[in-house]
Amino acid sequence: MWHADPSRIDLSLDSRAVTFENPTGERGAGGSSGLGRKGAPSRRLAPGEKVVLAELRGPGTLRHWWMTFPPAPPERMRALWIEVFYDGKPEPSISVPCLDFFGLPHGRPVPFSSALAAAQEGRGFNAYYPMPFRRSVRVELTNGSDRPTELFYQIDYTLESLVSAEAGYLHVAFRRENPTTLRRDFVIAEGLEGPGRFLGCVVGVRILDAGSWWGEGEVKIYRDGDGALPTICGTGLEDYVGSAWGLGAHASLWQGAPLEVRAPGVALPRYAAFYRWHVPDPVIFSRELRVTIQQIGFAFFRDNDDAAFERYQRTNPAAGHGWLMRPRPGALAMGIAERSDDYCAAAFVYCREPQAVPRLDLGAALANIAREPHEKPHPMEALFA
Numbered sequence: 001m002w003h004a005d006p007s008r009i010d011l012s013l014d015s016r017a018v019t020f021e022n023p024t025g026e027r028g029a030g031g032s033s034g035l036g037r038k039g040a041p042s043r044r045l046a047p048g049e050k051v052v053l054a055e056l057r058g059p060g061t062l063r064h065w066w067m068t069f070p071p072a073p074p075e076r077m078r079a080l081w082i083e084v085f086y087d088g089k090p091e092p093s094i095s096v097p098c099l100d101f102f103g104l105p106h107g108r109p110v111p112f113s114s115a116l117a118a119a120q121e122g123r124g125f126n127a128y129y130p131m132p133f134r135r136s137v138r139v140e141l142t143n144g145s146d147r148p149t150e151l152f153y154q155i156d157y158t159l160e161s162l163v164s165a166e167a168g169y170l171h172v173a174f175r176r177e178n179p180t181t182l183r184r185d186f187v188i189a190e191g192l193e194g195p196g197r198f199l200g201c202v203v204g205v206r207i208l209d210a211g212s213w214w215g216e217g218e219v220k221i222y223r224d225g226d227g228a229l230p231t232i233c234g235t236g237l238e239d240y241v242g243s244a245w246g247l248g249a250h251a252s253l254w255q256g257a258p259l260e261v262r263a264p265g266v267a268l269p270r271y272a273a274f275y276r277w278h279v280p281d282p283v284i285f286s287r288e289l290r291v292t293i294q295q296i297g298f299a300f301f302r303d304n305d306d307a308a309f310e311r312y313q314r315t316n317p318a319a320g321h322g323w324l325m326r327p328r329p330g331a332l333a334m335g336i337a338e339r340s341d342d343y344c345a346a347a348f349v350y351c352r353e354p355q356a357v358p359r360l361d362l363g364a365a366l367a368n369i370a371r372e373p374h375e376k377p378h379p380m381e382a383l384f385a
Helices: 308-313 362-366
Strands: 012-018 041-043 050-057 060-068 080-085 094-097 117-120 124-127 130-131 138-142 149-157 169-176 186-193 195-205 219-223 271-277 284-285 288-291 294-301 331-338 342-351
Touching: 012 050, 050 060, 050 149, 050 308, 080 169, 117 130, 130 138, 130 169, 130 308, 149 219, 169 186, 186 195, 195 288, 219 284, 284 288, 294 308, 308 331
Parallel strands: 094 169, 186 342
Antiparallel strands: 012 149, 041 149, 050 138, 060 124, 060 130, 060 149, 080 094, 080 138, 117 124, 169 342, 186 288, 195 271, 195 284, 195 342, 219 288, 294 331
């Protein structure tokens, strides 16, 4: 793992890699295409084409993914998606858009770096989630867009004599609710059986509500029989991400919000995203897990905004202790209120046994993410159009 003692020399590990130059990962077969002189670093995928990136016999662990594909509009970038099947299972335990797997929702790459995922210069996508497998693993990638694309990749792994009985299989499931339902918390993760561990999540928000701030909702983690109330409940979205008093673009080892799409001169972003990795602060469950986030925001109305306040109250019920009236000179009202936005999430969960996750609904993943009028195409897009 990433934090293991790098001075340790463990001869039980057989270090391998799969690429288009060596798709089987066989020893002494790297670079065999083109007589060892870079014959097949990439492959052009036709619209709708599926390719197997790895089909390996275990025991072993996938340890590092690197991938890149040319810049393109958001709906084409997000249409590349992966599925992972463990131990010969007919249904995938991972089914998610590629960019979301690497920490970037909405089909919009931006530079960031964290302990488990990174997008170097916004175009080199890396993941360091340890992915043990006992009998076998199969990795598939599909180009779900209507245009061909060039794909480069490398998956580094080790074969081992034994995978620990305590090790879990990584599951990644994608969900989207567009828009969310008023007063009903958006589900980040649920439906997987323990023993397990919630590694974390990558969440994207398309802001639809006109309130002053969109992120007052608390993240709630229900474990092993929790009823109406969870065992773990945060204090607000930006607090869960480790920031405070709003949420701007930033990144750190375990949490961050690298993506913010905001039109010039506009107070609210149109798109925002965050990630949170529970590594130093593990979330373990024995039987069941459910992780949700509330759709609650903050709204502020100045004097003489009576009509706007009345309209907002009709569509946005007060949350918590309700509205604070005349809180200070020049202010009519302020408070937290229920709201509805467009949420998506990729949830990362380790489980002791491989299980099926919902297959990606590509149409739902691609809806309403087209480039905004103020967003400019990447300069390299013209080279690959």
